[in-house]
Amino acid sequence: MEHGSVTDSTSSTFSIMEEDHTLANSVRFVLNQDPRVAFCGYSIPHPADKKVNIRVQTTGDPAKDVMKDALQDLMVMGQHVRGTFDKAVADFKSNMPAEQMDVDSNHQ
């Protein structure tokens, strides 16, 4: 849910239910890296509520768009992390037999 004002779209608070530090802190990081963002931060109003408030203030663009871009960026980062991880695991698995052979030859 977005809390903003009708006249000024550059600053908004996004209330997200069923989320916690996991998403909010990652999004805050991505938002901070965006040059269009003047301020961003998040808070959890009550530890027993499953809710976070993410505040975004921009230098001119609508906060909602910037927020959506940040989430999109985070998704792209996730996809890249998975791709890189897959490759690293495949590399490791293909090198393993070779390494084991080396170990064997050392212990002949």
Place this chain on the structure above:
Amino acid sequence: MARQGYVIVDYSDDFSDTVDDDSDAEDARRRCHLTLAPRRDGSGVGASSSHRLLFFDLPSSLNTPAACLQPRSEREVRQGSIPKKDPESSMDIDDAPAQPRNKLPDHLELQRTRVVCKADAPTHTEGFQYSGAFAAMGVDNSVSVEKFCTDFKIKINRLTEDDMEFDMIGVDASIANAFRRILIAEVPTMAIEKVLMVDNTSVIADEVLSHRLGLIPLDADPRLFDYISNDTPSERNTIVYKLHVSCAKGSQRLTVKSGQLEWLPEGSQLTIASPAQPGEKPKTYTSFGQSQKKMSERPLGVKYEDITIARLGPGQAIELEAHAVKGVGKVHAKWSPVATAWYRMLPEVVLLKEFTDGDAEQLVKKCPVNVFDIEELGNGKKRAVVAKPRACTLCRECIKVAADKVKVTKAKVDDKDKADGKVDEGKAEVDDVEVEPQIELRRVRDHFIFTIESTGALPPEVLFKEAVKILEEKCERVISELS
């Protein structure tokens, strides 16, 4: 050595009332007040309308507060337009050596990329997150996705069936921590949730026994199952196990192991009501449409067969049926797919001075995990080198060297003091020199050594990929909610 402090630059124009002379008005307008004040916490940048507070470690060239405190314009007026007196007084921020574009001065680069661990506490733990943190210096601190994608690296160090370690380089702690949190609390697994107790005459209470059953890792891929809804157990959301053990009268005591849980692929065998017509299947606690045998190549058993569930004395028996469902670790830790998932930042140990011969040997002995090693310099000389920084546990034993020495020499001075009745001034000064840190312990801010220990339902590399996927799903959900 860098001094710590913050500079308050006041750009406000309202000095005119304090200046009588018209010729000075222009100077006064350009005058900026620089104030040095001690700083206690980490670095950061704050701003208000007329004050800009720039917090950073000042380079040693600024260690004369007088030079900073003096308004620049006044000095210029007194010394003529070009200040060319002794270098001390002409020091100014403007005189700092020109930095190449997009490169920070070394001391700021260190604060940006490293956490420095001092003897008492770490410093620069926050880092610079804001994209415009160095805008005033012409350095862009923003990170685009493209840049992230080119810089990001993963290297696997160890990968076994249920445990792995890898290096994740070029990522912020907030993202690494999100992966860790998701691994522990949000990647689903199957675990026993409901226990139908038929008979329990053992000493272990029903609820304790049920709790123990819940914690047994099951060898079932959670991706094959749905979350249970409306409390209607079917073959798509429930796995049923039976445990029926008894200890005969007059025999030895018996240990019940997890391996004795028997998987029931056809569902529950406990009937609620007898069949309405003879020949019809009786109604049980589950409504399985088909056998679960076709769902997975492996039988959906327990992961480890040697976990003790209970002990039975002669004449005691346990008969129960356990229903496992899909869940996540944030509801109950029994659903957590990892024993632990954790990361640490890559340690970096820097020798600020050369350690030779005796000093080197002493240093090597100090470190309990053998981070340091001795290098032979050929001519019979030895030198300490940092051989295994990765092993550093940050025990800080090596940076306590100086403090120990100070204590010893101070004690000596005290003894001497008592004997002679005077303090040895020269000796005390030598001690002060010893206090200077000779080793710096740092952590590389964007290099994480990530370890995942799986409980067995899924191999660790699959768990990590699932965790990343869950983060992506979260983003997707919020995007669609905002649209």
